[in-house]
Amino acid sequence: MTPNAASSASTGTGRRSFLASTAVAAAAVAGGMPLLSACGGADNGSRDGTTSGKNARKILPAYVASGVVKPDIPSRNGSSMGFTAKLDVGALETSVPKKLGKGGRVTVMSPFWGSPPKQDNPYYTSMNDLIGVDVQWRNQDGNTYDQKLGAVLASSDIPDVVVVPGWNMTGRIPSAIIGKFADLGPYLSGDRVKEYANLAAIPSDAWQRSLFGGKLMGLPMPASYVQNIVPLYRRDVFDKEGYEVPKSADEFTALCKEITRPRSKRWACGDMKWTAFNTFGVISGGEKALGWTVAGGKMINRIETPEYLEALEWARKLMAAGYVHPQFRLGKSQIGDPTPLFTSGELLIWNNDISNWYGVQASQITQNPGFKVWGMDLWAHDGGDPTFWAANPASVFAFVNKKASESVVRDVLAVANVTAAPYGTKEWMMTNYGVEGTHYTLKNGLPVKNDKGNNEVTNAFVMVASPAATIAHPDLPDYTKGMVEWQQRVGSFTRKSSFWGLQITEPSRYTNLADDFEQLEDDIVRGHKKIGDMQQAVSDWKRKGGDRLRDWYSELLDENGPAAS
Template identity: 35%
Template structure:
């Protein structure tokens, strides 16, 4: 281990808590429940699905190099309003062994040059390993990924797969294409890589398949990921809504004179009405049977609320026309006061607009619930996972894990600064407050690449926006107490192929009901069609998994 830091080596040592749907389900029990062997079961349509066992879950050994201004609460990201000075040094020498490897990653932006790129050259020198990137357009990355995996010989040495781009039947392919990292990372083995051991348990669960660790995570913050942002600079001292009806009243009150109250608010409606996440979308009903989200009263209530919102006339005409691509433009230009989007958009929009308009501001609505306390369903622990190509060369696997350990160095280290900003004096200069300011060379060369291979724990660190850091930290900490794990949390369950598209009609129906093209009565017919088209069979599939977990939990408690 090549690190000068020892602050996290003895703190918090111990076995991680393994989170599975309703108990600590063992891989053996899950395997038996699905009727198959490792990888797939039956004739290929039945699949084996289970989470990590306690023994195979990497130990969690937290590292805190820099004290945050706003500590995280129950998984919310810690907030930092300034850059540490001096930065901590995580490595006293490059961890790599001089190897050269390819890496395939997505990018939602301009693809930088791979040759003669001072950013790539500097990072490769610092890690002691050459990573040659194969960068693809993030908007079409799923199609690219499916084509590459169909021809395993074309797979890069290191491949990133976003959670929303996991190909069908990936549970079958993962064990034949990618390396099983369990022997290197399970239990206390991960402590050979202290900054990987600093990653939260939920992140490892999101990157496990068939009871084994295959992926290296890009962790996300625990908490609400999508909600309603608003423009405080446009609404002045108006009172903010405290219930769903008041959200509509707020939107209506800010409609007129070329301004509309809102863009589409479906993600916000889902949060306000405590709607289950779409994947896998099950809960235990009052009678003990599994109920799907589309069958719940929460789903119906959210649709009814959306129809009322649209009928109020407060939704921008382009949003009514389902033009979501320009939703950010409408919001930032002041055409709309409310928009429903990922919370990460908050600081991005501030960064874009504050230089030219210092009074430009964004806030997030207080979390409200239609009934009782809000419920925030815990998101997957990693936005992306990266995978190492299967090889008999164990030295290659170890070298890439050493590199991953470097890339996971947390905020406050020189290594984090290099990965995120490049080289001082080349890619950024420090302003009067010690905040990196990108140069024109950085705009050409520095793009998210290494950080899509593996990342440190999520932080709220925007020293150039201290007011944002304070407000977001407070909002996230306040809402952390409402976080709960949905059924089957921490498990990658690959559903049989024949059920892949039965839920698609609901996506269209949600839009049609909101816009008045269909009525809420059409929901009943859609549910019956879903049940007869495979929904009830899918219920049986998940019931077997659920009952196996229940049985495993009872055995472990006895």
């Protein structure tokens, strides 16, 4: 796949989905094992990063659904919207009838994966002309962005706009955000947002995630809150061999036994840890705050639950039985890209981000017409009704320098109002595909980027703000339908934990408290450590600060209440 978030026409995806659509996808989600994100903060016990309930309602922008374009499949149960029909490029709707930019200059620092294009390239100049703002990009290597971000925020030379992904909100970054960026409430709270119709159409949950220090500070990239890790499987091989999709952990294990034939170089699956967490109902580990919730009147962390240990043990048994491809026994740095193992049929089931459901199929369709990848519905381990835990509804944010003048802030909002245009509009098309004839051509009614488009129209403007979560693959409409309906089914069994949708800044003395748990999980699954080692680690975690952190979260919830209704 090209380093191009727009090629899949999917928006609002968070780190795992976003990286899956870039050149670093293989490194980020090798084996379907996403990296954990975290939040940290000043060592002062500050709870300023959390605002909910009545206080939030006073700050949040009014929600006004966009009527410009109607999705083919509406959002339901937290799913993305789906668009299956081909775009009539000659009849695209207009969502920004009046150019809101006043011609000022705005500097933007953002992570970038790949080689950034020159500033005066046709895509940047065309977008600037459409918006009416001279946007100057300070693109930084996405793989080392946290280092650059920390240095810039500690300096006096902060650009007008700084993009901060949720996975980079570690250490003292959240405190720096509160101290160095502007309150956008005077421009966007309540009915004020109606001046920017596309921003008004961003779901309120995503705006809730943009509250820092009791103020509306971030311009969000919305996401579906449904878990994004799908057990992808080779449906073509399943159909040929007569394999049935399992509906419980025992059925999955039996299927793995039936599939695995090492002498024929075929194994059932890759590392299934993340599917295990979902099917055993383990509280989310996507961000630190999501790992806490109230159950039975008590504040608990995911690592304290029996489901957490049961999921690890099940995933370990799959590995120990030899059902997992041996490449997954290696450490993350050695696994490499498992895609060829899946496409060649060496393994038939593979944890991966939902974006790869489409991505793998699209990459194989011309060279292997019989190839068909599909997503298994997530089951409950015991075959009953499952319980899944919601991810956060936004994970990437753009912030405006606190020292920016009103004219600069207005120009930034003009940029965001264009980049947040919904699928099927002229503004969306320009943001995601660039200029027809220069960056893309139409083939069978579908826009197809050329080399210039792939080099220039990539992870830049989409980082400033995005529309509501959308999946649109008109080249493979059945896949759009399959992905959205999968989200809707999983969403019907999805719960929101106590701190879902909130920005939480933990005291910095707890920042590294749980650093070793993901590695220990992997060591257990690979047979290098035992469940007893995890039980001891949890005991140590409690003693070293986990119990005090529990009290901190309990007080936080008492004072602020949850964001979810």
